[in-house]
Amino acid sequence: MKCLGAFTLVLATSISLNAQNKHKPLIIAEQGSFAVGGTTIIEPGSFDLNNSLKPQGQTFHGDHAYTFYQIPIKARKYPLVFLHGAGQSKKTWETTPDGREGFQNIFLRRRFPVYLIDQPRRGDAGKSSVSAAITPTPDEQFWFTQFRIGNYPDYFPDVQFPKDSASLEQFFRQMTPNTGSFDSNIISDAVSRLFDKIGEGILVTHSQGGGPGWFTAIKNDKVKAVVAYEPYSSFLFPQGELPQPIKSTGLFGELKGEEIPLADFLKLTKIPIVIYYGDNIAKGPTNVWNMDHWRSGLEMARIWATTINKHGGDATVVHLPEFGIKGNTHFPFSDLNNIQVADELSKWLKKKGLDK
Amino acid sequence: MKCLGAFTLVLATSISLNAQNKHKPLIIAEQGSFAVGGTTIIEPGSFDLNNSLKPQGQTFHGDHAYTFYQIPIKARKYPLVFLHGAGQSKKTWETTPDGREGFQNIFLRRRFPVYLIDQPRRGDAGKSSVSAAITPTPDEQFWFTQFRIGNYPDYFPDVQFPKDSASLEQFFRQMTPNTGSFDSNIISDAVSRLFDKIGEGILVTHSQGGGPGWFTAIKNDKVKAVVAYEPYSSFLFPQGELPQPIKSTGLFGELKGEEIPLADFLKLTKIPIVIYYGDNIAKGPTNVWNMDHWRSGLEMARIWATTINKHGGDATVVHLPEFGIKGNTHFPFSDLNNIQVADELSKWLKKKGLDK
Numbered sequence: 038m039k040c041l042g043a044f045t046l047v048l049a050t051s052i053s054l055n056a057q058n059k060h061k062p063l064i065i066a067e068q069g070s071f072a073v074g075g076t077t078i079i080e081p082g083s084f085d086l087n088n089s090l091k092p093q094g095q096t097f098h099g100d101h102a103y104t105f106y107q108i109p110i111k112a113r114k115y116p117l118v119f120l121h122g123a124g125q126s127k128k129t130w131e132t133t134p135d136g137r138e139g140f141q142n143i144f145l146r147r148r149f150p151v152y153l154i155d156q157p158r159r160g161d162a163g164k165s166s167v168s169a170a171i172t173p174t175p176d177e178q179f180w181f182t183q184f185r186i187g188n189y190p191d192y193f194p195d196v197q198f199p200k201d202s203a204s205l206e207q208f209f210r211q212m213t214p215n216t217g218s219f220d221s222n223i224i225s226d227a228v229s230r231l232f233d234k235i236g237e238g239i240l241v242t243h244s245q246g247g248g249p250g251w252f253t254a255i256k257n258d259k260v261k262a263v264v265a266y267e268p269y270s271s272f273l274f275p276q277g278e279l280p281q282p283i284k285s286t287g288l289f290g291e292l293k294g295e296e297i298p299l300a301d302f303l304k305l306t307k308i309p310i311v312i313y314y315g316d317n318i319a320k321g322p323t324n325v326w327n328m329d330h331w332r333s334g335l336e337m338a339r340i341w342a343t344t345i346n347k348h349g350g351d352a353t354v355v356h357l358p359e360f361g362i363k364g365n366t367h368f369p370f371s372d373l374n375n376i377q378v379a380d381e382l383s384k385w386l387k388k389k390g391l392d393k
Numbered sequence: 394m395k396c397l398g399a400f401t402l403v404l405a406t407s408i409s410l411n412a413q414n415k416h417k418p419l420i421i422a423e424q425g426s427f428a429v430g431g432t433t434i435i436e437p438g439s440f441d442l443n444n445s446l447k448p449q450g451q452t453f454h455g456d457h458a459y460t461f462y463q464i465p466i467k468a469r470k471y472p473l474v475f476l477h478g479a480g481q482s483k484k485t486w487e488t489t490p491d492g493r494e495g496f497q498n499i500f501l502r503r504r505f506p507v508y509l510i511d512q513p514r515r516g517d518a519g520k521s522s523v524s525a526a527i528t529p530t531p532d533e534q535f536w537f538t539q540f541r542i543g544n545y546p547d548y549f550p551d552v553q554f555p556k557d558s559a560s561l562e563q564f565f566r567q568m569t570p571n572t573g574s575f576d577s578n579i580i581s582d583a584v585s586r587l588f589d590k591i592g593e594g595i596l597v598t599h600s601q602g603g604g605p606g607w608f609t610a611i612k613n614d615k616v617k618a619v620v621a622y623e624p625y626s627s628f629l630f631p632q633g634e635l636p637q638p639i640k641s642t643g644l645f646g647e648l649k650g651e652e653i654p655l656a657d658f659l660k661l662t663k664i665p666i667v668i669y670y671g672d673n674i675a676k677g678p679t680n681v682w683n684m685d686h687w688r689s690g691l692e693m694a695r696i697w698a699t700t701i702n703k704h705g706g707d708a709t710v711v712h713l714p715e716f717g718i719k720g721n722t723h724f725p726f727s728d729l730n731n732i733q734v735a736d737e738l739s740k741w742l743k744k745k746g747l748d749k
Contacts, residue, residue: 080531084545084546097533110418160569164529170524171527173455174448176451178445
């Protein structure tokens with residue numbers, strides 16, 4: 038009883054501290070932004086000052102990432118580097134659609150340096166070395182469903198997403214288009230250059246960011262761990278070990294792994310990796326396409342982690358509802374219970390000695 | 394002598410505090426981001442969950458602004474709301490190309506709440522209700538010249554811009570394209586909505602941001618002052634009071650004012666306005682096109698301020714070199730002497746009682 042009492046006290050203190058922290062000032066030792074990585078186009082010829090609108094001899098810098106960073110006082114050793122998913126920007130990690138603190142502030146309060154990326158050809162890193170056509174496409178009810186807020190117009194009954202219209206509007210407005218085609222190689226090059234600049238750290242990816250995330254870790258051993266929220270595609274397997282594709286009624290069809298050289302794959306076995314999935318993912322094949330899409334992702338993640346671990350690695354797949362954390366959408370880090378989701382990550386970082 | 398001694402002491406303390414402040418932590422009471430304003434497209438028809446990639450019945454939210462804000466502890470009354478210029482994003486106000494603090498940090502240290510905007514159809518506010526084609530165009534030597542860093546490849550001898558290649562690369566990479574056509578009305582609508590949300594404040598614009606800046610002040614009386622760095626076009630005159638166009642060898646040709654109803658114009662006479670221009674602007678007509686372009690801007694600004702003041706307003710045009718502040722480019726707020734440029738603004742805000 039005494040032991041239980043002490044535990045309860047610690048828990049209560051911890052909750053109370055969290056509640057207080059929410060309104061405590063952030064003490065930032067340093068903050069700023071910069072571009073990193075990228076390519077340069079040089080138009081042949083000579084620049085003519087008197088015909089300066091002609092391209093000859095002029096340059097175009099593009100395909101860099103943009104990052105805004107904050108380093109709190111008494112910072113922990115490893116920064117968290119956040120890479121958004123498809124159609125998103127660094128906004129993903131900032132204020133939530135209903136105005137609460139996102140992972141940016143939550144992990145600053147937990148004394149991690151935080152780097153938020155706009156990947157090449159997105160947001161403030163919009164200069165792209167390839168052309169793009171941008172067309173406004175009414176598709177938000179699709180995304181509502183695809184991102185497992187519910188089956189539009191119905192919210193999932195237990196969903197950890199605010200049900201007021203203002204929050205949904207903020208959620209829709211946080212999407213922002215590609216200004217050039219998605220290119221995993223260009224993105225991972227730029228993020229790898231970021232790690233060259235800032236040193237060792239932890240890469241946190243979301244969804245489509247998962248693919249360039251794995252490639253960044255392969256390219257740069259300063260990536261000391263990868264945390265992936267709901268990756269779907271780009272699960273990388275050694276040549277000859279590709280699993281069978283997973284059939285799905287999801288709108289992206291069957292899910293295939295991707296073959297890479299064994300030497301590259303083995304680099305992913307040298308660092309701890311954790312992958313999180315939220316709720317309302319089917320347990321087995323179903324015609325409810327959004328739930329089945331993510332079922333295929335979760336199943337492939339499990340096959341992938343098993344393959345990593347068979348080769349001596351340390352990969353864990355956490356399906357949050359199995360740990361009592363219910364109702365999460367495709368965006369667990371901004372859901373109503375994102376403090377609880379952050380607590381799970383903090384526990385994992387501590388367990389792996391990554392929070393020193 | 395005694396009086397002078399006291400003055401010198403105050404000055405020395407102030408400079409010393411500035412130097413210290415540069416490395417002091419920022420204490421932020423609150424920070425976050427949100428979308429504001431914007432339009433909504435609704436595709437006629439009904440959303441069909443089983444054909445969810447069809448647009449029927451789906452929405453598209455676009456044309457909003459994005460803002461990242463920070464409120465320091467012991468904040469002054471009026472926030473500074475920063476609106477970037479052409480081809481730029483909120484990055485304009487963040488870390489300078491050579492890695493020093495920009496106006497974001499400088500004015501946080503001076504206890505102003507700071508709101509940095511990505512205007513509609515730019516950066517993290519990329520969702521546009523109109524289509525756009527984005528093409529990589531080698532034109533950076535033009536911008537180097539147009540923005541008065543020098544006459545490429547030559548730097549102006551006294552220019553307040555770092556001359557190393559890494560800084561120039563950062564400067565080029567901070568540009569980011571439109572994801573829909575520039576629309577002063579849409580931008581000023583969104584910025585006006587921001588003032589509705591946050592209350593009274595001071596609008597700080599750069600270059601092309603000047604136009605939507607004036608319209609925001611006309612639309613919303615919560616704009617208590619406007620500070621415009623190097624506006625070029627969109628000088629607004631009452632009907633019947635349009636001045637003669639100013640001829641120029643600048644690449645935008647002759648500069649015209651813009652007519653608006655007197656009632657709208659008079660709203661700009663109700664608030665203090667200051668306009669700053671940097672150095673290397675021609676004193677009279679010249680064939681050096683960049684110096685002549687900005688000559689026409691400065692001349693029109695002076696005619697405009699005279700017109701405002703004739704109608705009972707309070708507009709001041711500050712040509713920085715005339716006050717001993719030399720070498721500034723089109724980006725005085727990120728130039729090497731940006732602390733000095735910020736000091737000028739602080740003095741003006743104090744003089745107008747806007748720094749309480």
